[in-house]
Amino acid sequence: xxxxxxxxxxxxxxxxxxxxxxxxxxxxxxxxxxxxxxxxxxxxxxxxxxxxxxxxxxxxxxxxxxxxxxxxxxxxxxxxxxxxxxxxxxxxxxxxxxxxxxxxxxxxxxxxxxxxxxxxxxxxxxxxxxxxxxxxxxxxxxxxxxxxxxxxxxxxxxxxxxxxxxx
Numbered sequence: 422x423x424x425x426x427x428x429x430x431x432x433x434x435x436x437x438x439x440x441x442x443x444x445x446x447x448x449x450x451x452x453x454x455x456x457x458x459x460x461x462x463x464x465x466x467x468x469x470x471x472x473x474x475x476x477x478x479x480x481x482x483x484x485x486x487x488x489x490x491x492x493x494x495x496x497x498x499x500x501x502x503x504x505x506x507x508x509x510x511x512x513x514x515x516x517x518x519x520x521x522x523x524x525x526x527x528x529x530x531x532x533x534x535x536x537x538x539x540x541x542x543x544x545x546x547x548x549x550x551x552x553x554x555x556x557x558x559x560x561x562x563x564x565x566x567x568x569x570x571x572x573x574x575x576x577x578x579x580x581x582x583x584x585x586x587x588x
Contacts, residue, residue, distance in 0.1 A: 440539050447531035458528045460491050464515050471514030
């Protein structure tokens with residue numbers, strides 16, 4: 422029997438949406454959404470030198486308009502601060518605040534709890550195979566899209582839990 426590709430694609434979408442909803446529930450205690458938590462993790466992981474909206478766009482592939490909206494919410498909530506870039510006055514660098522540093526452990530636990538639920542009962546071998554297949558799918562899609570995050574994610578580096586995206 423041939424596998425229904427439409428069902429596979431739909432199930433992938435459902436998994437992603439449900440993972441996002443679960444993560445939203447878990448991080449909502451901090452007044453954040455899953456997207457805000459992932460963005461905040463990225464900013465915190467680059468706090469030594471700062472990061473930019475462009476860097477975040479390249480990492481996650483969201484539109485800059487969406488990222489600006491998320492960033493505005495994070496700044497208004499006191500999780501992120503901006504500083505002008507010394508090399509380019511037009512560019513602003515983003516840094517985590519003390520408030521976000523205090524929340525990092527809670528957010529990490531919440532996100533990991535969501536991932537633990539998604540990958541519950543998977544063996545390490547199954548996770549490695551899933552990882553291999555997802556990278557193959559990303560390579561296939563990179564041929565037809567200009568998604569900025571595709572090539573960077575395909576190397577075999579270890580990714581930290583703060584930059585790994587949900588399924």
